[in-house]
Amino acid sequence: GAGVSQSPSNKVTEKGKDVELRCDPISGHTALYWYRQSLGQGLEFLIYFQGNSAPDKSGLPSDRFSAERTGGSVSTLTIQRTQQEDSAVYLCASSLNFVEQFFGPGTRLTVL
């Protein structure tokens, strides 16, 4: 596609429910990143996928968070047993090399 796409654009869920957020990177981009942007905070790195290498999960805040990338393309970020502090905008980015990252529009998650 022309750019990175994410779905849904908005997600409202109840505390304790699981949610899945999807990212479609730019075709051909080998690297994919997830970030979180909380109100009043900067962007926080969550996880990074590069080709077939093991993902860098160093930014995941708890074991309730997990992500996978199927076929080296689409990625899904899963948050289990959501908490109110998980409310944020979740941004996905992709890149062809380490030079520049291209961001999607984000998914706004609200946990009630």
Added chain:
Amino acid sequence: KQEVTQIPAALSVPEGENLVLNCSFTDSAIYNLQWFRQDPGKGLTSLLLIQSSQREQTSGRLNASLDKSSGRSTLYIAASQPGDSATYLCAVRPLLRYSTLTFGKGTMLLVSP
């Protein structure tokens, strides 16, 4: 741990003014530095990327400089326009961990007609 600070947090200027946004980082071992723009409710748009070996990059009315040794970068916007109103984010990529960008909290810019 790398920390990125952006000053000011918010800036309001009349249309036509030239302005400078500042970014500082604590660890000079960076691979590159990138400036982004974020409109309300939107994702990030890359504006300029400066490799660690470069001193500046220009695109239209935007000019970004990098002084790696002092841990500073500036984004200069010439002849500001109301359409420039947005939040501007600075991010650095570390030299050894290519996987992550460290972001500042941004400068919220408002350009009034």
